Amino acid sequence: MRTKVRAPRAVPLDGAQRNNLTTPLYLTTMKVSLLVASNKYTGAAAAAEHCCRALMAAGVDSQLVFTGGNNLERRLRGFDWARPTLRKERGLGDLGHNLEVIREAAAAADLLICHLPHDHALAVHAKAYRTTPIVRNFRNSGHVRRDPYHRHLNRRLTAALAANSALEAALRSTLRREVPVGNFPVPLEERFRPGRDPLRWRERLGIPGEAPVAGMIGKVARGRGFDLFLQAAARLDESTHLIVIGHGEAQPELEALATRLGLTKRLHWTGYQDRELPAIYAAMNVVLFPAAGSDHGHRAISEAQGCGRPVVAADLPGVRDLVEDGVTGRVVPATSESMGEAMANLLDRPSDADAMGSAAAAATEARRFPMVGRALSNFLEEVLRQTSSTR
Structure with missing residues (x-):
């Protein structure tokens, strides 16, 4: 069976649509199915959801196919573009079901975008490429592999x-030369904006209104940099309070570390948060990003910046795409000494921190849904055109 390829057609907007700044200058007839074999709103699944929303903001008919049964389904309940039709694979019956779901999603679209290695493998085993071109969204450097199995998938x-x-x-040096590669940030939700009341969460946590506050967000697990956050925070003035957003199995050992460092009375745990994130960021003066999560788009950096907060980030791959050192935040070595010094300098100079936060918020405008959606839509349209011209 030959792959169906249809070059997209641009449809001009009417006057009312043009006056809506979140609407693109055209509506495309391209249809895209996005696939992520995950049921939790985190990592690649969050990136997949945001990419789907961004494409829709750009006028692209899109659907997100994902695994039901957890907080991702609850978050997206009621949206007709959200399809929790994949199953958690506990046996061959579930695998067969998922392969059929993927075949149907591919047949309904002009492009199928996979976000995880398992998505990619399922799509290939379902032979989705026979009807629809497959695009892989690589979210983690560990997923770029050269072994025979991954070469087969790629x-x-x-x-x-x-x-x-x-x-x-890395992808340009790994994939076939004729495979186009695009680099796009995780689209940033509109709710991450400056202007929230900084005192609401301070009062809730018992933090004095005038106290300097440093914070961090992520899964509270080993390897996610929370120990480095506490060690860096131990170098700050004793009036500084600390906020940790997240939950996980490493919290007891981190609480023990905080006790040894004398931080317990100034350390505040919020647990897992989603809706309240912009308000909690407003309570902070500086945000630390010491280690990457599972998704190397570093969404947490953009969310903090969108709320007008300067980020002190470890010099990791991809960080400098988001943080301009000395302008929108600081990029420093991943050591307690360097990170502690960078945070202390910002907390000691509130006007500098505010200026960096304002510059960071302005920089995120290019990462908002409509802007990323238009750029991604243009890239995908060109992919379809090139594919059409070669067949």
Whole structure:
């Protein structure tokens, strides 16, 4: 069976649509199915949801196919573009069901975008490429592999997306030369804006209104940099309070570390948060990003910046795509000494921190849904055109 390829057609907007600044200058007839075999709103699943929303903001008919039964389904309940039709695979029956779901999603679209290695493998085993070009959104540097199995999967790719510029370079040296690679940030939700009341969460946590506050967000697990956050925070003035957003199995050992460092009375745990994130960021003066999560698009950096907060980030692949050192935040070595010094300098100079926060918020405008959606839509349209011209 030959792959169906239809070059997209641009449809001009009417006057009312043109006056809506969140609407693109045209509506495309391209249809896209996005696939993520995950049921939790985190990592690649969050990136997949945001990419789907961004494409829709750009006028692209899109659907997100994902695994039901957890907080991702609850978050997206009621949206007709959200399809929790994949099953958690506990046996061959579930696997067969998922392969059929993927075949149907591919047949309904002009492009199928996969976000995880398992998505990619399922799409290839379902032979989705026979009806629809497959695009892989690479979210983690560990997913760029050269072994025979992954070379087999990658031979079925029509295009690739990268979470950051370092991943883009790695993909260009790994994939076939004719496979186009695009680099797009995780689209940023509109709710992450400056202007929230900084005192609401301070009062809730018992933090004095005038106290300097440093914070961090992420899964509270080993390897996620929370120990480094506490060690860096121990170098700050004793009036500084600390906020940790997240939950996980490493919290007891981190609480023990905080006790040894004398931080317990100034350390505040919020647990897992989603809706309240902008308000909690407003309670902070500086945000630390010491280690990457599972998704190397570093969404947490953009969310903090969108709320007008300067980020002190470890010099990791992809970080400099988001943080301009000395302008929108600081990029420093991942040591307690360097991170503690950078945070202390910002907390000791509130006017500098505010200026960086304002510059950071302005920089995120290019990462908002409509802007990323238009750029991604243009890239995908060109992929379809090139694919059409070669067949």
